[in-house]
Amino acid sequence: MSSWDGDGRDGGARSFTRRALLLGGVQLGLLGLLGERLYRVQVTKDAHFGALADRNRVFGRLLVPARGRILDRRGKVLADNVEGYQAIVVPDLAGDLHEVIEAFGMLVRLPLDERRQILRRARRQPRALPLVLARDLTWQQVARINMAAPQLPGVSTEIVSRRRYVQGSLTGHVTGYVGHPGRVALDDDPVLRLPGVRVGRTGVERGMDQVLRGESGALQLEVNARGRIVRTLDRREPTRGRDVHLTIDTEFQGYVMGLLGGYRRAAVVAMDVTSGDVLAMASVPSFDPNVIVTGMSDGEWGRLQDANDDPMTNRAIRGQYPPGSTFKMVTALAALTAGVATPRDRITCTGSIEVASQRFRCWKRSGHGRLDLHGALRESCDCYFYETALKVGMRRIAGMARQLGLGMAYPCGLALQKAGIVPDPDWKRGQLEQAWFTGDTVLASIGQGYVLSTPLQLAVMTARLASGRAVLPRIVAAPTMRAVEAKPLELPAEALLAVRRGMVACVNEPGGTGHAAADRLGRGLVAGKTGTSQVARLADDAADGVLPWEKRDHALFVGYAPVARPRYAVAAVLEHAGSGGRTAAPLVGEVLAELLRRDDEPESRGPGVSPREAERG
Secondary structure (H helix, E strand, O other): OOHHHHHHHHHHHHHHHHHHHHHHHHHHHHHHHHHHHHHHHHOOOHHHHHHHHHHEEEEEEEEEOOOOOOOOOOOOOEEEEEEEEEEOOHHHHHHOHEEEEEEOOOOOOHHHHHHHHHHHHHHHHHOOOOEEEEEOOHHHHHHEEEEEEEEHHOOEEEEEEEOOOOOHOOHHHHOOOOEEOOOOOOEEEEEEEEHOOOEEEHHHHHHHHHHHEEEEEEEEEEEEEOEEEEEEEEEEEEEEOOOOEOOOOOHHHHHHHHHHHHHEEEEEEEEEOOOOEEEEEEOOOOOHHHHHOOOHHHHHHHHHHHOOOOOOHHHHHHOOOOOOOHOOOHHHHHHHHHHHOOOOOEEEEEOOOOOOOOOEEEOOOOOOEEOOOOOHHOOHHHHHHHHHHHHHHHHHHHHHHHHOOOOOOOOOOOOOOOOEEEEEEEEHHHHHOOOOOHHOOOOOOOOOOOOOOOOOOHHHHHHHHHOOOOOOOOOOOOOOOOOOOOEEOOHHHHHHHHHHHHHHHHHOOOOOOOHHHHHHOOOOEEEEEEEEEEOOOOOOOOHHHHHHHHHHEEEEEEEEEEEOOOOEEEEEEOOOOOOOOHHHHHHHHHHHHHHHHOOOOOOHOOOOOHHHHHOOO
């Protein structure tokens, strides 16, 4: 019996030992696996998991750079920045974003529709990108937000800069304005995705955006598990954008805008023909960019865009008008250069010509009689240029128009220019899928039909006629945009001289349609050409004075001065203002007179070329 008991005890001990060994082996195996895992996490993959831990502990984001300033030719500020406070929230750090926004709304008034917009934006963008909760905060509001920081995870305040346009509507079309970037491509600058960044939308702001924008900085913050910022680990300051100096003279711009004060829609461009510097670019009605950058509702923005006379459009570069009789110099030069006409050839104007069973009238119904080129430019005879155009053909006329700077946008730092239209048979076939008719050539010869140009293009054309060089307009001054030496035009000197003499006669000889341009300066200083572009087909006896405003002709005038040594070129388009000789010519005369008056005052000239240097050039 004892033997059995002994055997039973021995068997039990052996069974216990085996279980203990098995359990110990399992524990040892688990400890080994745990140790191996710890070794792999802490030693083998230390760098990987350390980076993940830092990503939870360290939060980084880009800092928006301040934009460079825009200044005029004498250093007067046109656009700069003013500092203010805004509150932002990073959804990744906020936890329940809805609760955070509700808590924030207890400190700073946040209307219900704005809260909904913030939540909608949060759903559309990565959670690591900050959202703006409120802008233009007062110091008291900033203090309240910072005091409540423990209850506002992911929320912080920061100093931001807002664009300010010092001259307001005076230079609004030139400077343009900034706005949200809108859609951002994957390969674009990452800073464009930040809520506070603004990019140029129009004018110089858009044309020189890369120069003005600067380079982003970076900020590294340590945050706790609740998303509260503990401390700043590193900060690399953003690089402010470069300043851009313009060729515009603000005081002179104000003078020109004052002259346009009585017109509903109009534009004037004044250029220095020796350098291409644009001294004034006026367009009315204008707008104040400050109204846009300080914040507008969708309704307010819609009302501004739909406002009467479209104040958002810079007519100097986007208004496309039939150039009317200001185009007659193009037709004349094309014929003279091609050798199909000479300055001495005479054509008899009876008041109309018939082409392909269609009658084309001269503006003077009784006719001008027998005229050469000089008389035709002086009295702006349509029939002379009808006949001349039939000899030279539209392809040569179009080629001359492009040589004089029409039908193109210029690399001058101004965005959203319209190129106008210089038509020819290929253009009509490609755009309208129609054949070119002889009547198209007749209409184009006097700047009607399909021909369209902007006031800036007309100023360039006039500068090229006055200087004999391929002048390019420049609105951004050196060193940001260097002046390009204008090459001589490939035109016969005799042909250019004949056209210039015709422009002088238009202003200074009896019978000239542009004599009113000399009212301020007297005879002999101004050369130019009138233009009256028809906007509606009317009865022969219709007069501008009894027509609705929108059916009246556009008034144009292009001119340069002084005649002996051309320095300035000016183009004006006054919408629905009637006769160019009656309205546009005296206005351009006023502008040229003011330029020559300022030429006698060295301090008002700015960093441009002096008259003596221009004469030597």
